[in-house]
Amino acid sequence: MIGARSLQIAMGSPIFVDAKGEIDPIEIATMEYEQGTIPITVKRKTVKRIPIKEKEVGRIPIKEKEVEGGGDRM
Known part of the structure; x- marks a missing residue:
């Protein structure tokens, strides 16, 4: 924003x-930024997010498996 x-x-x-x-000009733009007087507005598109349920996607929840022995392998 300061560059623009x-x-x-x-x-x-x-x-x-x-x-x-x-x-x-960079120092002047920085001063404007610090004082909140830069006349630039940032507009961003927002995406409407719809939650997807696991049933709809066909995903199966993964359960954690217990490892026998519990030792480190090298």
């Missing part, structure tokens, strides 16, 4: 913080 905003600043976009003589 610093590119905008480098291309002449208005700055939303007091830059205090700072000329590096």
